[in-house]
Structure formats: structure tokens, C-alpha cells
């Protein structure tokens with residue numbers, strides 16, 4: 001690691017201006033935008049001013065990323081063309097809201113994602129994982145090759161759905177899966193001008209409007225039933241009970257419906273992508289898999305996994321953190337500059353877009369030794385590599401808009417990892433065609449073809 005670069009002051013970057021020179025190359029790279037941003041950072045440095053079809057400032061240094069994340073809400077906000085596209089889906093929900101509205105919703109919802117409340121969802125996570133492991137029994141015996149990405153998608157949707165709606169999820173499982181699939185498909189498209197505006201009469205826009213209207217009908221009906229019935233202790237029940245600490249006001253039905261949608265989409269697609277990459281990395285790193293299994297056997301033994309086991313599964317946590325470093329599900333971040341500001345020693349005018357790619361930041365060779373190597377031990381808080389800035393790895397973001405579901409996600413990933421890994425070895429099949437795709441989330445483009453071996 002280069003300590004001079006690590007300690008670089010946030011005011012001393014060159015800020016090279018880059019204009020696309022070879023259009024064909026830009027388009028080829030744009031086929032995978034994570035490679036495009038990686039190319040820009042490796043060619044032009046940690047702070048790049050790019051002028052092309054879209055103009056933006058790319059930051060790829062923890063000091064600059066920290067400045068952007070910490071000042072989101074004061075100097076930077078989410079009023080960008082990219083977030084506008086998400087606004088078409090999430091309305092004014094927490095993921096995209098701004099200013100006083102965001103602050104109010106965040107304060108009301110923060111307690112729902114604290115460690116104690118999240119622990120209440122542990123059994124739901126274990127039973128979804130066990131159910132999947134039971135279902136895999138035949139596939140394992142017959143050596144069937146299947147796409148594990150699909151199953152990770154289904155199980156994380158089931159967890160999010162059950163935690164939010166309890167039994168209401170079971171009744172609408174197939175519909176919810178179809179709605180979330182349309183929304184993910186829409187959100188993954190690049191925000192091209194005009195064509196991607198919600199009023200443009202394209203097929204995907206029509207599908208999105210139809211989906212949102214059906215989803216709204218579903219949640220409003222559920223809310224109405226709940227308001228008239230006994231209290232239920234799922235996330236929807238908690239949202240219905242929540243009161244703002246200052247004025248004691250509850251959320252309106254429309255606000256609850258927006259938040260529910262944000263949680264079900266934001267809360268399952270990300271975890272599903274992380275889990276798929278976990279199986280990929282464990283297959284390719286057999287020694288890591290062995291250490292993980294040793295820890296699981298020592299901590300959990302033969303009995304069921306319990307809540308009190310989780311803090312003892314320290315190596316499992318390092319495996320998860322290392323996976324989120326190499327394969328950050330939300331790989332891309334973007335912000336609007338609210339007022340003229342200084343970034344990296346340069347004046348950035350109001351209305352500019354600042355972006356960063358977690359794919360590149362998490363592989364920055366000045367902060368990570370052998371960045372492409374999957375090495376969970378480097379995630380140990382006592383490891384020498386951990387003297388680097390904590391902003392060298394930000395899979396959940398940072399500052400005021402850090403992911404509200406962080407505790408939930410870590411518990412879910414740990415439970416899934418432990419329950420599945422102690423019963424099966426997941427073997428990536430030779431038919432798997434590996435290619436990384438970077439759309440809304442970072443996933444293997446062709447899924448992940450695997451077969452199972454019993455442990």
C-alpha cells in the first residue's frame with residue numbers, strides 16, 4: 001500500500017478533464033459501466049472531470065468519498081437524473097426523498113432497524129433458510145444443475161415479504177415476485193433522456209405504471225385490514241404504530257405504502273446478489289470454505305443455529321465483508337451538488353453530478369494488497385490493512401444516508417451462509433458461463449449454475 005496516497009489531503013487532486021476520444025471504445029466499455037468507470041479511474045486518477053453524453057466528476061479516493069457521503073444532505077443530494085428514475089418507482093420514500101421529508105422519515109424508521117428489533121426477525125430468516133435447504137435435498141441427491149441466483153432471489157424476497165407482511169406475503173407471493181421483477185427490470189435500464197421519462201409511451205413504462213398501481217392496491221388493502229384488526233408484530237405493524245417523536249404524528253397510508261415498496265425492493269435484490277457472490281467465492285476458495293466450516297462446526301455444533309451464535313461467528317462475518325468488498329451489490333453512487341463547492345481542491349459548480357464506483361474504490365491498489373484476491377482475514381479489525389480509511393470500503397454507504405437495513409442484511413447473510421453451508425457444499429458447475437453485469441446491482445450476468453454435495 002502506498003501511504004503517501006493514503007494520506008493524501010482531500011484538497012490536492014489533479015481533477016483532469018477528460019472528454020471521450022474514441023467513441024467506439026466508450027460504447028464498448030459502457031456495455032459494462034463498472035468497467036467504464038474503472039477504466040477512467042485507472043487512466044486518469046482518483047478525481048476525474050468527465051464531459052461526454054453525461055458530464056460528471058468521478059471520485060475514487062476514500063477522502064473524497066468521505067467528503068461526499070458525510071455532506072450528503074448539506075452540500076450534496078440525490079436530485080440527479082439517475083435518482084429521478086428511482087423516484088418514478090419509490091415516489092417520495094426514504095430511498096429517494098430529500099430535505100425535511102427524508103429527515104422525518106429516517107427518524108421515524110431508524111428504531112425499526114436497530115439491533116433489538118432486527119433480532120426479532122431471526123427466526124423468520126432461519127426458517128426460510130431451512131425450508132430452502134430441505135427443498136434442495138432431492139436436487140442434491142440427483143446431482144441436478146440449477147441456477148442458485150434464482151433461489152437466492154426467491155429466498156430473500158420471501159424473508160423481506162414475511163418480515164413485512166407475515167402471512168399476507170404467502171397469499172400474494174407469486175404476484176409480489178412478478179411486481180418486483182418488473183420494477184428491477186425498469187430500474188436496471190440506463191437513464192437515457194426522453195425515452196426513459198415515465199410519460200414516454202414505451203412498453204416498460206406502461207408495465208411499470210400497471211405494476212405500481214397493482215402493488216399500491218395490494219398494500220392499501222393490507223393496511224386497511226390491519227387498521228381494523230388486531231395488532232401484528234411485523235414491519236408493517238411497526239410502521240403503522242410508529243409516531244414521530246416531536247409531534248406524535250403517525251405516517252399516512254400513502255407514506256407507508258411507499259416505504260414498504262422501498263424496503264421490499266432495496267431489501268431483497270441487494271442481499272440476493274451478495275449471497276450469490278458468496279457461493280461463487282466459496283467455491284473458488286476451498287481453504288476459506290474449510291475455515292468457515294470449522295468455525296460453524298465449533299460454534300453451532302449439531303444443534304440448531306441460535307441468535308447467540310451470531311456474534312461468535314467472526315470468520316463468517318469476515319467472509320461476508322470480503323465478499324461485499326469485491327462484489328458490492330449497490331456498486332454505483334451519484335449525487336447532485338446543491339451549491340458551488342470545493343472538492344479535491346477544485347471548484348465544482350452547483351448542479352454538477354458527482355459519482356463513484358464501489359467496484360473501483362474497493363479494489364484501489366493504494367488501499368488493498370492484491371485487491372483481486374479474496375482474503376477474508378484482511379477484514380479482521382486487528383489486521384494491519386485495517387489502518388486504512390474506513391471509506392475505502394463502503395458497501396452500505398456512509399454518513400447520514402447510510403443503509404438503514406445494515407443490521408438486517410448482515411444477520412440475513414450470516415443466517416443463510418451458516419444454515420446452507422453446514423448442510424451442503426455448493427459446487428459451481430463447469431457449464432457456468434461467468435460474466436459480471438453491473439446494472440442496478442452487480443450480479444453474475446448469466447446467473448450461477450451450481451450443483452450440491454451433501455456435507
Ligand code: HEM
Nearest residue numbers: 094095266267270271274330395396397401403404405409
Ligand atoms: C447486502 C445488502 C444491502 C446492501 C449492500 C445495501 C446497500 C445500500 C446502500 C449503498 C445504500 C445507499 C446509501 C447512500 O445513498 O449513500 C442503501 C440505502 C438504503 N437501504 Fe440498503 N442495502 C442492503 C440491504 C438493505 C435491506 C435489507 C434493507 C431493508 C430491509 C435496506 C434498505 C435501505 C433503505 C431504506 C435505504 C435508504 C436509506 C436513506 O437514504 O436514508 N437495505 N443501502
